[in-house]
Amino acid sequence: MFQKTLVWLFISLNTIVFAQKTYQVKGVVLDAITHQPLEGVYIIGDNLHAVTSVTGEFSINGVLEGTYNFKISHISCKHKDITVIVGPDMPLIKILLDESDNKLDEIQLVGKTKKRIIKETPTVTELVSKDFLVKNRENSLMQTLSKIPGVSTIKIGSGQSKPVIRGLGFNRVVVVQNGVKHEAQQWGSDHGLEIDQYGIENIKIIKGAASLVYGSDAIAGVVDIEPNKVPLENSFKGEVNLLAESNNDLLGISLGLQKRKEKLFYRTRLTFRDYADYKVPTEKINYDNYIFTLHDHNLRNTAGTEANANFSVGYISNNVISETFISNVYAKNGFFANAHGLEVRISSIDYDASNRDIDLPYHTVNHFKVINNTSIIFNNHTLLFDIGFQNNKREEYTEPTSHGYMPKPSNTKERDFHKKTFSLNIKDTFKPNGNHIIVAGINTEYQDNNIAGWGFLIPAYNRFTIGGFAFDTFKINSDFHLLAGIRYDYGVIESKAYNDWFQSSVDNEDGSTSLIYLQRSQNKTLDFGNISASVGISYINNKTTYKANIGKSFRMPLANELASNGVNYHMYRYEKGNINLEPEESYQLDLDISHQFKNSSIGVSPFANYFENYIYLNPTSNYFQTQQIYEYTQAKVVRFGGELRATTTIFENLQLNASTEYVYSRQTSGPKKDFTLPFSPPFSTLLSANYQFNDFRFLKEPQISADFRITADQNEIVPPEEVTSGYQVLNMSFLATIAAFNKSTPLQLKLKLNNVFDTKYYNHTSFYRLIDVPEAGRNISIALTQTF
Template structure:
């Protein structure tokens, strides 16, 4: 009996010890051994935060290997495995994230330092830098430029690469619109971006085609704190085009469930330019009252998100809709017309011609957390519906206006289905592997009395694997491979009206057939295999080096393969080439960073080589289409792109801050004839930005009061592509005064800023209107008021 009792006790002791609960405690400090208050610690499905002296404690931790994550804003996240055998006391010294700029967001890539060359900003930075669109608001970042299309629309350019060479993602899903067009903007609400990361260099391994120039990753998926309700009301006015706008957002979480809502409304008039006339196609067109007629517009955006979060599972459903309508300057749409620009006495009406865009998106993101692994799955649907309206006009005497919507010139309706699966496994403190698969299906339909882009469908599948190896506390290595396959099916389109017109004017049937066959029936498959390696090395506590080397690719778009018609938005006859191959390239990117106390510096040189870069090349043949001009043929050539960026930040006397950003970019085609090695189009000139700010001492209700002045200088851009104009250099200046105003329980952040303070006439080489000799906007005074309410915090 005693033996049986002893055996039972042994078994109970074994069971109890096997399920013993342990306590983990410790301290979290920075590199100077100063405590970090509010650092987030997560282990074994439990989480807590450090107290004001950096101490934390978590009880009831089962024995065994457990994944430990320590995160704190502005510092590199610690993600490691911990063997728990008994009560433990541990300490971590967190290193600053040297990639962070101004107000930062958490980088969850691991330790000791990410291998990516990236810039990260949060919502406050975007709102304070707001310049009418998201792309324009990011222009202060090194290597980032914007191609403007009027006052409220722009598209991003990274190191001279844009259009379908830049991937823009929202909550991990690639934004899909009509990126190929110079007159097509980015349909994303800038006020809804909670944080943004701009990744420069090799981006194709994780994001695939369209990421060969970089990635702009937008996130608005942060989880509110438990039992919290918060929000923000924002109002904005601008003088240059009499903008009136507001944006209101709220977020709420009880325990596991949370929701967010945000609405933005902007209304603006014709914008001012510091000139009285422009020159377009050798015609001098007046600009009455220095306002560019019919550039008014309005934007209405909505975003809603509902989510569920627990220790092991998180899911969100996000629904957004962005609606934008704005006019085109009538003196620059088609044939120059002085009569069309006569002042109508109303600078807020939107007349013909104009564009109207609606982008609807729904995204479902899911994340499962396991002991040493994480699984992410997402599905999404997008619909981008873009229309260009212009008073019916025909270049062919036999063409009649459509019975329905006779003034609808172009209509593109693009629907995209996307599904992604990503699995990350932590083998040990040193090794981590991520694998992923992605599938995307697109369908584009067309309408309107003009033709530019054919109807098409596209299906793409990609699979990738990335392995991270933390060799030591100072060295992190990264390697990745990816395979992609895509099929594009393009419908043929024969323009009988054009055929009859050409034959009626004496053209042969062969010539008439060539021009009237606006697109061929094309069904093509593409594939590509790519690889990359990267390194992040912490040379000292202050110096950090990152470097990446990898191959890049991009599949040809439908318009590059099959366009055949006059593109009024680009002012030329464009012709595709069905024999185009996928773009291939090799990218080398490196960044040397230094940070100590109040001084930060970064130097980023890079080199890209493309074996078959796709570009529009003047053919030397003139189109026989009425007002068609010269034919521009999509062609391929070797190309080289190189340059560097320098950024410096310094604080003096705890109250004065200074920032300088310099950029230089050199690129060219590489052909058998060196005399034809032209630069690539839309190449930003060498330029620099500087800003000096002074922070005042608190004065009664006014705190965090900062007065700043800034300036931007660009050199003359005389290295131009074949169809571009030389752009003179310029210098413009601005400033801002911002402050937090607290009256009792009321808090508001107010910012008054001025851009182009001296109303300087200058040209942006990347502007959509540059070819028309239309200068950039004149002096703009902007007032931004933000009123937060509730308790704003996130897990």
């Protein structure tokens, strides 16, 4: 946070001749270090003024020929006066602004423009910058974000994880990328999020009920990966990232390029990562009464590989910005070989021959996306269109074996999930005057889900949803904002019939038995309608910001929750859907109070939440074909908790941070009354310290940081979970820049030491926790980033 930021102000001024011989003064302002456009820079002259937009651009129309003085000011820079001669053939003017004297103030102020917007938004929102992502980058995007209080992950293996916000995940958290909801197999716990974490500049995280804007599923929160800012005119920029890790012998490379002429711009990013089995700080794993001896601490067959490609082309003019993104994310990951799901397996495969190969069981995931974002600005309106197509395919391969009445299958393809999603969002932002911002829009989505393979988990289904919403942000005064809105959604789910491919023995009423192909799901068409609403206020009183938001959100039941009916041998259970499930409805109250002291800040964000009918896979006492029956039921659930965060600067170069998160959940009705919810995250605190040294020889801006996570026991469990003990883990990192190739774009170096003491601990929300596999051991990683 203390790094010197050299702020360049680059203004290209050009003119367009009008009939009345007036000219348009156009320009753009950017930060030279981060190459991010600077928003909120004031360009003030005699009766002329402009403020730079999100893209850093500004224009002043109707300027007559002559000489003008402009004052250029930005809160993080020293003011500067410039003189511009407006007329035909104006020269291009470049202005270099000096940074402010106090580095600390400058950083705080740079952040404030963005922070100010967040402060004025009544929803409890967290902005994640590229800087945070670079400094905290872990093996997957969600692991990186789990440093944010209130955000955690459900993960499997070293590189795959799904978002959890305040204890809720899967289909209760929406991930949005470039304006379109990411649609994959969110319901499954044994794979991760198909998004390349390189090249992301801004993420907005909403902790709380957000169906109003994001529709069904945004019941617990949203991870909104925003489109990157448009590159500057006549610019070309590139970035190479290299990464190596010791724990799983990972090698990664990512290359990003972007270019803009005048109106057309292009961006591309290619990422490739390959890693071996990861190491755990134990020689053997005790699961139930089984003992698996590990070879060289390697968690057998957890190697993986990932290849991603993104390309986009965009067009920008005064009134229109349009960008089309094409991306493909591919991953192949092995699963721990000694247990498949909960089932202990023996294989003749020599897993220990190499720690880099991927044997059975493994899966492949491919996610292809085409998205177009187009925004049109006219009068006081900004009209935004998001059109998307996504094709998600996940295939799981296992050594076949017989189970129950199922004979040994002839091939290794156990599961195949194939989802195609078409999305169309239209949104209009209307600013009738300075006090209101009215947003109205519709979201539509059509999904076509197909299944294949010999294992049945979820039926094939089609789903169509449409929702309309409107909300108003009312500026009561500059420090007091009110947001209120309402939404209605309608959805249809059409689940498809599925019969076993093998016969099972069934007892008839007359005492005889017959062999039949059991039906696991039926042809059913169900429709749902639901209202969401939200009201919130934000009040800024000098250095204190208060927020309060109350909202109602909902989630449509999934096809497996409604219609599944079969044995999941993976988890040793018989899963029974319930066709009578109602859409989940949740009411949530969020508060957020933050205060800025001279050298420190403190914030607290408590919440209270009530689910009318939380959908939950309840383990019953009964059996079907010797498998315990788990039945989808709905229960009332009360949850509350929150996060505390504090930051202080002891002296100029030392910064301390502390954050704490806590969630309490309780089912207040139904068969598991008084129990918590599955995968409840434990009480956890993160303490971190960051110290910046003076430049040392070739190392510029060297800084060292330490993160110490203290997590309490998780004794709040629900069958079939196990209690998980608390733990403490220390991570260290060292960052510096080296002027290796170019002084203005130095090489960025990051050394990281995760799990310094090679502590053996269990993560309550890890899929492998179920089979008593501890978290990864010590890891040393080196990351290099060179921009050009």
